[in-house]
Amino acid sequence: MQQPILQTEIRTSSAKLSLSMASTAEELREVQRLRYKVFIETMGLTALASEDGLDSDEFDEHCDHLIVRDTNTLRVVGTYRLLSAARAHKLGRVYSENEFDLSRLNNVRSRIVEAGRACIHPDYRGGSVIMLLWSGLAEYMRRERCDFLAGCASISLADGGHNAVAVYTSLAAKHMAPVEYRVTPHLPFPYSKLEAAQSPQIPPLLKGYMRSGAWICGEPAWDPDFESADLFLLMPLANLDSRYARHYGVEG
Structure with a gap:
């Protein structure tokens, strides 16, 4: 593991939250248990159920893991998985390549941090946890001297995919990347064959x-x-809006 991010704490009306980086095998298991609860149990994905109650894959050991903990209960309530450019180079790939052809990004790979597996305990989704996670992400990117954040954002297909169509078409009209940063899905979601929901419900992370x-x-x-339908996202740090930069602590 790399040197941990400087621990940060905030107080809310109902909890005291701390941000840190997983530094032990037990902390990684806590992260994996939370991910299992959110991704497998809460979403009802019984086909992915496991006896150990952990959501894990081969990338976990190569990544750093941000942790938000409720210091009153010591429960891990939020996490974000980060793969640095150096570790991605050593590994030979990033997680998003399971779903997308990223060959057009080869010239900026050394400047990308890949973020993924973001999840927050259902009882702590008031905004404070995600704010702490983004604060840690910003500090991590400064430390790694990377200019881009990359990752996938998922849209549930529980309604048959109609909301996913509406979300994609509405966001693509305003937020599509320049052509030199475009990627191609290995297994495309057939959005053009489905009717869009009347009012897109954009997931909070997206x-x-x-x-x-x-x-x-x-x-x-x-x-x-x-x-889910997954979108590959790329965020240049230079694009951060000033009001969010203040929140995330990345003003220069």
Whole structure:
């Protein structure tokens, strides 16, 4: 593990929250248990159930893991997985390449941090946890001297995919990346064959990315395991809106 991010704490009306980086095997298991609760149990993805109650894959050991903990209960209530450019180079790939052809990004790979597996405990979704996670992400990117944040944002297909169509078409009109940053899904989500929902319901994480200046880098991929349509996002740090920069602590 790299040197941990300087611990940060905030108080809310109901909890005291701390931000840190996982530094032990037990902390990683806590992260994986939270991810299992959110991604498998809460979403009802019984096909992905496991006996150990952990959401884990081969990338976990190569990544750094931000942790938000409720210091009153010591429970991990939020997490974000980060893959530095150096570790991605050593590994030979990033997680998003499971879903997308990223060959057009080869010239900026050394300047990208990939973020993923963001999740927040259902009892702590008032905004403070995600704010702490973004604060840690900003500090991590400064430390790694990277100019781009990349990752996938998922849209549930529980309604048959109609909201995913509405979200993609509405966001693509305003937030599509320049052509030199476009990617191609390996398994495209057939959005053109479905009717869009009348009013798009943008997932909170995706909404946060858009407000912070992220680009959508092409058409959505279909993830049948997680029953979602996934968008590949790229966010230049230079695009951060000043009001979010103040929140995230990245004003220069």
